[in-house]
Amino acid sequence: MDCPDELTLDLWLADALPSDEAAAVxxxxxxxxxxxxxxxxxxxxxxxxxxxxxxxxxxxxxxxxLELASTWRTSPSMAGPSWGWIxxxxxxxxxxxxxxxxxxxxxxxxxxxxxxxxTLLLNAALELVFSLGQTLLDLIRNPALGLxxxxxxxxxxxxxxxxxxxxxxxxxxx
Amino acid sequence: xxxxxxxLDSTQHLVxxxxxxxxSAFAALVEAHQSAVFGTVLRLVYDREVAAEVSNRAFFKAYxxxxxxxxxxxxxxWLLRIAANEALNELRSRRRDSAHTLGGAEAEIELEQxxxxxxxxxxxxxxxRSDEIRDAVSRLPEPQxxxxxxxxxxxxxxxxxxxxxxxxxxxxxxxxxxxxxRLRRDLERQGVATDGLP
Numbered sequence: 001m002d003c004p005d006e007l008t009l010d011l012w013l014a015d016a017l018p019s020d021e022a023a024a025v026x027x028x029x030x031x032x033x034x035x036x037x038x039x040x041x042x043x044x045x046x047x048x049x050x051x052x053x054x055x056x057x058x059x060x061x062x063x064x065x066l067e068l069a070s071t072w073r074t075s076p077s078m079a080g081p082s083w084g085w086i087x088x089x090x091x092x093x094x095x096x097x098x099x100x101x102x103x104x105x106x107x108x109x110x111x112x113x114x115x116x117x118x119t120l121l122l123n124a125a126l127e128l129v130f131s132l133g134q135t136l137l138d139l140i141r142n143p144a145l146g147l148x149x150x151x152x153x154x155x156x157x158x159x160x161x162x163x164x165x166x167x168x169x170x171x172x173x174x
Numbered sequence: 175x176x177x178x179x180x181x182l183d184s185t186q187h188l189v190x191x192x193x194x195x196x197x198s199a200f201a202a203l204v205e206a207h208q209s210a211v212f213g214t215v216l217r218l219v220y221d222r223e224v225a226a227e228v229s230n231r232a233f234f235k236a237y238x239x240x241x242x243x244x245x246x247x248x249x250x251x252w253l254l255r256i257a258a259n260e261a262l263n264e265l266r267s268r269r270r271d272s273a274h275t276l277g278g279a280e281a282e283i284e285l286e287q288x289x290x291x292x293x294x295x296x297x298x299x300x301x302x303r304s305d306e307i308r309d310a311v312s313r314l315p316e317p318q319x320x321x322x323x324x325x326x327x328x329x330x331x332x333x334x335x336x337x338x339x340x341x342x343x344x345x346x347x348x349x350x351x352x353x354x355x356r357l358r359r360d361l362e363r364q365g366v367a368t369d370g371l372p
Contacts, residue, residue, distance in 0.1 A: 011347045015331070016332040016347065045354065049307065050329075052303070053327040063208060063212045066229075068208045068226075069205040072234050072237065
């Protein structure tokens with residue numbers, strides 16, 4: 001067998017090869033100094049990475065102080081409110097309240113709705129009147145600002161569409 | 175006294191009791207696996223408070239889904255897969271840089287001195303090298319970092335990593351090879367010796 005590639009050697013070291021292939025690689029590594037050296041280096045790396053990633057003393061102390069054995073029941077996924085259910089309950093409660101209250105306070109509710117609608121319409125009308133008044137006041141105070149721009153626009157339009165034949169042409173005859 | 179290891183029989187017994195609703199039995203399982211679960215999550219999210227919260231969530235989820243646990247397989251790998259999944263969900267939902275929690279070198283050195291480590295200078299340099307490697311791991315792209323943490327911290331088999339990350343065993347091997355290659359280049363740039371790295 002030729003030297004296995006890096007991936008095959010890695011999978012063999014991790015016991016992730018099918019048994020027949022693993023046996024072939026093992027037999028080769030026993031007789032190949034290059035592959036044996038690669039195996040040694042990979043195992044050294046394994047040890048080094050394990051050591052580097054292991055919890056240090058401070059982290060071990062921290063996890064001991066967590067007491068997860070007594071706090072796992074209070075997971076946020078269990079303790080947290082379920083907003084969907086809360087919203088559904090609020091809607092149902094509102095509907096029930098309306099059903100109960102409608103016969104008793106029906107006429108009062110109707111009057112309130114009418115008053116509300118009339119208030120809204122009145123408010124809109126007053127707003128319109130006030131905004132018109134405000135515009136007129138602005139024009140009176142500073143007519144140049146309010147009138148010059150529309151006049152200029154009209155002039156520009158007039159020049160654009162003015163019949164060309166009405167504009168006096170320069171004579172080209174001698 | 176903290177439980178650090180449970181025999182297969184006692185694990186199976188505790189799992190059966192937990193399935194029957196005995197929360198104290200599950201608490202014993204939590205105590206036995208809390209370091210592995212917390213450590214795996216911490217190495218992925220790099221924030222102790224978040225790691226504690228995610229570990230809690232992972233244990234709660236495990237308790238909820240204990241009925242689906244296949245007793246013929248190791249509980250540790252199953253718990254770590256749930257924890258890693260929760261950590262990845264957390265990372266996806268946050269997507270923000272977290273403060274690294276790589277401190278504690280002094281405490282480690284003190285502890286090793288008390289327990290009779292031979293040479294303080296050697297301890298310091300070993301600690302510094304470990305910190306450099308951890309920093310380099312934290313700079314890996316997420317799929318490579320996940321594979322490295324699951325392999326070299328959680329000690330999961332390639333098959334378990336493949337199942338968790340939804341890829342083939344060969345792809346896990348390729349991801350780890352690339353991760354080690356990237357670590358070597360990164361550490362060389364930092365001026366750290368890389369004898370063991372490919």
